[in-house]
Amino acid sequence: MAHQNSSVALIVGVTGMVGVALTEALANPTALGGPWTIYGVSRHSLPSWFPSSLLNKHIMLDTLNKQNTQKLLSPLSAKVTHVFWVAISVNDNEEVNISKNSSMLSNVLNALTSSTDSKLSHVTLQTGTKQYMGPIYDPTLSSQLVPYDAPFREDYPRLPFPNFYYALEDIVASYPESFTYSIHRSSIIIGASTRSYYNSLLSLSVYALICKHENYPFRFVGNKYSWEHFWDMSDARVLAEQQIWASVTKKAKNEAFNCTNGDVFSWKLLWKVLCDVFDVEFVTFDEKENFDFLEFMKNKGEVWDTIVEENGLYKTKMEEITCFKAIDITYKLKIQHVCSMNRSRQFEFHGYANTLASISFWVERLRQMKILP
Known part of the structure; x- marks a missing residue:
């Protein structure tokens, strides 16, 4: 003590x-x-x-x-x-x-x-x-x-x-x-946890891995405004x-x-980082596609179960570790989300972090924790 x-x-x-x-x-x-x-x-x-x-x-x-x-x-x-x-x-x-x-x-x-x-x-x-x-x-x-x-x-x-x-x-x-x-x-x-309600990185990681597993394009889930404007x-x-x-x-x-973190990014830039980290092809945002993210992810729980099983991961249920609904709302805001x-x-x-480098750091932590493959 x-x-x-x-x-x-x-x-x-x-x-x-x-x-x-x-x-x-x-x-x-x-x-x-x-x-x-x-x-x-x-x-x-x-x-x-x-x-x-x-x-x-x-x-x-x-x-x-x-x-x-x-x-x-x-x-x-x-x-x-x-x-x-x-x-x-x-x-x-x-x-x-x-x-x-x-x-x-x-x-x-x-x-x-x-x-x-x-x-x-x-x-x-x-x-x-x-x-x-x-x-x-x-x-x-x-x-x-x-x-x-x-x-x-x-x-x-x-x-x-x-x-x-x-x-x-x-x-x-x-x-x-x-x-x-x-x-x-x-x-x-x-950060790295399966127990956070709003975990954007883990949610996007699950989405990327399911796209990769099923051979779907890894499309951006927000709107054109978020794709091009600044966030933190x-x-x-x-x-x-x-x-x-x-x-x-x-x-x-x-x-x-x-x-x-003290810096800003556009989702276009961050999406490229996610594509590199998960080795999926970068697809530029196309408004005309009218992609319905929530509809797309609705029945993908079994695919995630397969990924968890095949890679001997810590047992998680897709619905319990992701916040797709919150992401769908947040990334469609028409504001610059910057503090x-x-x-x-x-x-x-004077604490700070390089956001784009943080992504790969925390994905690596999630892999070490056997939450991601």
Whole structure:
């Protein structure tokens, strides 16, 4: 066990893309604020690909269950100094999102702050660019949204729509006597996990491998606007780095930061990288083809089962590890999906990643983890 005065992290959502990256970053002997004791919370048991030897303790817990959360986490209140919130409950209806995600966060914070010897000093909260676009996945609200102009800036006022990110921000800000917080707004996250709901890279990898296996063209899944205009992404390692930095840096306390790789790409450019990585032929985007991505992927689960079986991969179901519906909505937006990183730089956080190089790095990790062939 770590010595008396060390930092103790509780990563909630530890098996997701950023949970994996945080576990590895905190376990590094050179991690800011270290040495760290690392506790991880997830709804299910740890998968074989997870670096479980880096955790001091794993807690299997559905944080929606108030009684269980109190029972399992309140005994840790005298130990845990930092909460890293990278958990999410995803629902089509934004009011349901608000209710479930708020309950999860409140249950954890109440369990850790209810005793007089609570050691909790900082909470890092991960959100995203829906902060600036609104609830794009809620079918009853999405058609009414008018997103902010890019690049998205942290000082943009809240949009007049329900948004669970706003609710979570208000919850962490409601404990001013107990702990400080930092908010981290990611773009499209790239990392390695089968347990992240919005995993674009894994979804596109599955799509590419199915196209290759069945001899289909690997067509772009969005619109002409996305194909040609600028986007950004967030490497899970940069997110982990920024979250750890903010958790131990005095001037970053009670602040919100965008967190992206700091560069931009067009999907046309990134599609070429994916084609190289998966050894499929590059097909330029043709609007006239009117390609229906969701229809195309609808019955491909058995093809994925075959690929998993033939390559002796970690057992996954296509429907459980992909987010095709979210991709279909996101990549058809007619906006430049780009965040400003100026605020981070002004606060002297200079983490960055080369997005195009990140793609091959994380695909290689997914292969090492036996998630991809």
